[in-house]
Amino acid sequence: RILSPPSDSDANGIMSRAKVLTIDTMNPTVKKVEYAVRGPIVQRAVELERELSEGMKKPFAEVIKANIGDAHAMGQQPITFFRQVLALCSYPELLSDSTFPEDAKSRACRILQSCGGNSMGAYSASQGIDSVRQDVARYIERRDGGVACDPDNIYLTTGASDGIVTMLKLLVCGEGTTRTGVMIPIPQYPLYSAALAELGAVQIDYFLNEEKCWSLDITELQRAVNEARQYCNPRALCIINPGNPTGQVQSRQCIEDVIRFAAKERLFLMADEVYQDNVYAEGCQFHSFKKVLFEMGPEYAETVELASFHSTSKCYMGECGFRGGYMEIINMDDEVKDQLTKLLSVRLCPPVPGQALMDLVVNPPQPGEPSYGSFIKERTATLSALAEKAKLTEQVLNTVQGISCNPVQGAMYSFPRITIPEKAVKEATEKGQQPDMFYCMKMLEETGICLVPGSGFGQKDGTYHFRMTILPPTDKLKILLNKVKEFHQRFTQQYS
Amino acid sequence: RILSPPSDSDANGIMSRAKVLTIDTMNPTVKKVEYAVRGPIVQRAVELERELSEGMKKPFAEVIKANIGDAHAMGQQPITFFRQVLALCSYPELLSDSTFPEDAKSRACRILQSCGGNSMGAYSASQGIDSVRQDVARYIERRDGGVACDPDNIYLTTGASDGIVTMLKLLVCGEGTTRTGVMIPIPQYPLYSAALAELGAVQIDYFLNEEKCWSLDITELQRAVNEARQYCNPRALCIINPGNPTGQVQSRQCIEDVIRFAAKERLFLMADEVYQDNVYAEGCQFHSFKKVLFEMGPEYAETVELASFHSTSKCYMGECGFRGGYMEIINMDDEVKDQLTKLLSVRLCPPVPGQALMDLVVNPPQPGEPSYGSFIKERTATLSALAEKAKLTEQVLNTVQGISCNPVQGAMYSFPRITIPEKAVKEATEKGQQPDMFYCMKMLEETGICLVPGSGFGQKDGTYHFRMTILPPTDKLKILLNKVKEFHQRFTQQYS
Numbered sequence: 001r002i003l004s005p006p007s008d009s010d011a012n013g014i015m016s017r018a019k020v021l022t023i024d025t026m027n028p029t030v031k032k033v034e035y036a037v038r039g040p041i042v043q044r045a046v047e048l049e050r051e052l053s054e055g056m057k058k059p060f061a062e063v064i065k066a067n068i069g070d071a072h073a074m075g076q077q078p079i080t081f082f083r084q085v086l087a088l089c090s091y092p093e094l095l096s097d098s099t100f101p102e103d104a105k106s107r108a109c110r111i112l113q114s115c116g117g118n119s120m121g122a123y124s125a126s127q128g129i130d131s132v133r134q135d136v137a138r139y140i141e142r143r144d145g146g147v148a149c150d151p152d153n154i155y156l157t158t159g160a161s162d163g164i165v166t167m168l169k170l171l172v173c174g175e176g177t178t179r180t181g182v183m184i185p186i187p188q189y190p191l192y193s194a195a196l197a198e199l200g201a202v203q204i205d206y207f208l209n210e211e212k213c214w215s216l217d218i219t220e221l222q223r224a225v226n227e228a229r230q231y232c233n234p235r236a237l238c239i240i241n242p243g244n245p246t247g248q249v250q251s252r253q254c255i256e257d258v259i260r261f262a263a264k265e266r267l268f269l270m271a272d273e274v275y276q277d278n279v280y281a282e283g284c285q286f287h288s289f290k291k292v293l294f295e296m297g298p299e300y301a302e303t304v305e306l307a308s309f310h311s312t313s314k315c316y317m318g319e320c321g322f323r324g325g326y327m328e329i330i331n332m333d334d335e336v337k338d339q340l341t342k343l344l345s346v347r348l349c350p351p352v353p354g355q356a357l358m359d360l361v362v363n364p365p366q367p368g369e370p371s372y373g374s375f376i377k378e379r380t381a382t383l384s385a386l387a388e389k390a391k392l393t394e395q396v397l398n399t400v401q402g403i404s405c406n407p408v409q410g411a412m413y414s415f416p417r418i419t420i421p422e423k424a425v426k427e428a429t430e431k432g433q434q435p436d437m438f439y440c441m442k443m444l445e446e447t448g449i450c451l452v453p454g455s456g457f458g459q460k461d462g463t464y465h466f467r468m469t470i471l472p473p474t475d476k477l478k479i480l481l482n483k484v485k486e487f488h489q490r491f492t493q494q495y496s
Numbered sequence: 497r498i499l500s501p502p503s504d505s506d507a508n509g510i511m512s513r514a515k516v517l518t519i520d521t522m523n524p525t526v527k528k529v530e531y532a533v534r535g536p537i538v539q540r541a542v543e544l545e546r547e548l549s550e551g552m553k554k555p556f557a558e559v560i561k562a563n564i565g566d567a568h569a570m571g572q573q574p575i576t577f578f579r580q581v582l583a584l585c586s587y588p589e590l591l592s593d594s595t596f597p598e599d600a601k602s603r604a605c606r607i608l609q610s611c612g613g614n615s616m617g618a619y620s621a622s623q624g625i626d627s628v629r630q631d632v633a634r635y636i637e638r639r640d641g642g643v644a645c646d647p648d649n650i651y652l653t654t655g656a657s658d659g660i661v662t663m664l665k666l667l668v669c670g671e672g673t674t675r676t677g678v679m680i681p682i683p684q685y686p687l688y689s690a691a692l693a694e695l696g697a698v699q700i701d702y703f704l705n706e707e708k709c710w711s712l713d714i715t716e717l718q719r720a721v722n723e724a725r726q727y728c729n730p731r732a733l734c735i736i737n738p739g740n741p742t743g744q745v746q747s748r749q750c751i752e753d754v755i756r757f758a759a760k761e762r763l764f765l766m767a768d769e770v771y772q773d774n775v776y777a778e779g780c781q782f783h784s785f786k787k788v789l790f791e792m793g794p795e796y797a798e799t800v801e802l803a804s805f806h807s808t809s810k811c812y813m814g815e816c817g818f819r820g821g822y823m824e825i826i827n828m829d830d831e832v833k834d835q836l837t838k839l840l841s842v843r844l845c846p847p848v849p850g851q852a853l854m855d856l857v858v859n860p861p862q863p864g865e866p867s868y869g870s871f872i873k874e875r876t877a878t879l880s881a882l883a884e885k886a887k888l889t890e891q892v893l894n895t896v897q898g899i900s901c902n903p904v905q906g907a908m909y910s911f912p913r914i915t916i917p918e919k920a921v922k923e924a925t926e927k928g929q930q931p932d933m934f935y936c937m938k939m940l941e942e943t944g945i946c947l948v949p950g951s952g953f954g955q956k957d958g959t960y961h962f963r964m965t966i967l968p969p970t971d972k973l974k975i976l977l978n979k980v981k982e983f984h985q986r987f988t989q990q991y992s
Binding site: 158170350 | 515523531568613813815
């Protein structure tokens, strides 16, 4: 029996042929994906920018995009040394240019010698360039006070997102009540919910404690996993530390408790540590999950499965466009590791310039090298400015009645809670909009400031937030915060 | 009812805890993925390289990797102009360096002006940098003799692979006999089979005609789709032109027939055209599916859905490591396009250096510009050398009894058919190996030459092939071909 292709063409020909691919016949899991950081509000911001450039009158002169952690777009300058090495790697004829420092040249030579045909244009190994993975391993050992790191456990990635999605992909299996469940913090970075939706995995929410500076309570983890075991198979626990969008930095004790919980509940740990150099608050310090795990002794160090993620996009470098990153895999089953390597080989390799940049981040100029001074100066300036802006943001927002903002201990965002008057909630609901989306959209239209509504990250029912980056230059940030303040007061008045 | 976590720990503690993620509990679709181009034979080649470097004695002095289309790794030089612009974009201080030509500087300025904060370190729009997409559109219009191209239909990608996987992802739906089926050529480039396995879509094989220089017969397409309609829902037809691994270049007539077939059978067309500048044979010419589609009049031009793919990795530039690429989407439903853009936004953006490189490929130096002469000279030298090596490969291989090789009309590979003696087939089968894997593994161990067995690409039952790139420098290629010849003769004798 041969079936015919489905057809709706009329007797006159095929001009009326319906499309093969429509919203009704496309992949249903893709439809479920949402990604607020680049969602409708950002699309409207881009439209407004175009309208402004076409001379249309607006109540503001420019659109300020505080929606995304895109440091260079906000005027942050790249680290000179990094860019010198990248230029040398791109065009090795510059190696004979005497204006480039010797340490930049030696780094470039080391990277090029590890590339096929000494060119960044060659594919690398799927797992990443050997010498870069070795440098990453040494970086982790230094960072973690000497805890050993095997370069074989390092996989270079296309930004951290690539590594996170790949790990989730490995973990997904089962159907119905045996389907893989993955625990994620609420509020979360929406890459997690998007990837889980696309993979058809079950998202298990655990709520961070806003009253205690967005800290993580083990009792809440326990509640979430207990409830989830009734409808799925919880297999992984994702942690974002320092937090995105919430900006908290976890204590060493908290991390130990999380590891014990993961061991007890048999969960694969995924530690998103891309903000590891972005810690500002007094008394706060970054502790890697790897280090804490190994300090807890062999009972944990030899059993708990952990993947941790880092990136070139954040910290003091902010090189998002290069899509560099790595993941370290601890205690992964050898056969699964082979499967991971195989899976990564299909996409051939992460971008080599991003790998080169990752190498520079983990192997920056050392004391005594010619570029050391300027590197330290640039890095310190960026991190001090971020610390200052973190404080400024918290302070100004907390002067506004109806806005309350936890300290920005780390990362690059504030995630203040906002009071939205009943009348505004009602108007939003009638429009079919989330109240905080309604609020942010109105702010964009009136002030040109682009924020992301808290509903894009998840929040407790009945609470409203927005995420704002602290990245604009200080003078611009001050203007921005004042505009937010004025808008909030106007909005509150209007809907009271 | 609260369930406990599964546990196999004994009374003495959790040290005996089984792993969360094992080969039995991982994603089953990932296990089905195969990617021969970087499979076991390449892993063995890497091992052999290490053994050689450690001073171990082998019957060869070096491993020659002819398994992958990695031009720079084989010694091909990058285009000077491209690398100059990339260096300028990486380190804009070089814009005041008088040794850089003015056209390189103006290209760099144009790219940087389109980047957030004038930095390649900023994220771009998810669809890619606006000005690059405009340049791509103009390139396509020139290439296709003026057929209009809308930049809104251009999506920049992380190499062509990223675009292909994304399009397949959109197309997958249904279960059982309504599950999406995708037609792919056999032999194919194994990205297709790998992506379909991972997505759980049905792979529908159509066989290229080896006797007619790997040409595509519409009757074979018809056979394949008719049979497939009994067990799945065929929704897409993938074409690779020029062919990988088969090296054929499709005639204009063939492309027209394919388009008519796709319209009649209601299939979404996917045209993998990454080798569009790699056409060597007399009388052969590259015709884009887009151009042919539009020349067939509105009945086709306004209805047939098409995605075509290009990349920075092949042609005369061979810049694989930068992971640049684009896809052009024709007649895609508007709602699906929104979903596509949303899906791409989750991975934020393709690597910006790769986008910059894609821009240079579509907008190279023009007559009258200072770099025009050297650009043309370098491009011509690379393409002429490839044409010469294509011919050389075919000629030498065809002198060997038991090897027969179609002309390498285009792309970068020969895919000769090899006769494997019965005794060798038997020995391979006993070892649980494909006979051509057995053959290639033996060749690697004896000669250091790394090829990919035909079974990794698919082939008619009972036939055997290997894929070999034509990329090594001419003198090295000659040595390589002679070694293949000697090995084949020795192998044949040994098993006769």
